[in-house]
Amino acid sequence: FRHTHSVHELAKDCNKTLTHTLFDDELIDRFKELSQYTTIARYPSSSSAPVDLITEMQAITAMRTVNETLLILEKLYASQ
Numbered sequence: 001f002r003h004t005h006s007v008h009e010l011a012k013d014c015n016k017t018l019t020h021t022l023f024d025d026e027l028i029d030r031f032k033e034l035s036q037y038t039t040i041a042r043y044p045s046s047s048s049a050p051v052d053l054i055t056e057m058q059a060i061t062a063m064r065t066v067n068e069t070l071l072i073l074e075k076l077y078a079s080q
Helices: 007-017 025-042 056-078
Strands: none
Touching (some): 025 056
16 A cells, blocks of 8 residues: 555555455545544644634544444454
């Protein structure tokens, strides 16, 4: 895998590498939102903390995406 912080690009690479589609297009689209949070969280501006940039609903949606992803990965590893 190439070096990237882009969650959706990593997911697309996983799909290309595996013999089946692990992440569907809808989930990959949600990963795009997660990818933008990596920059916000790692490099907040001095004038505003990430808590001011990400709404509660965005955080809840992101957590749902993460939980769904963990369930997919758990099934993958359980089948190995």
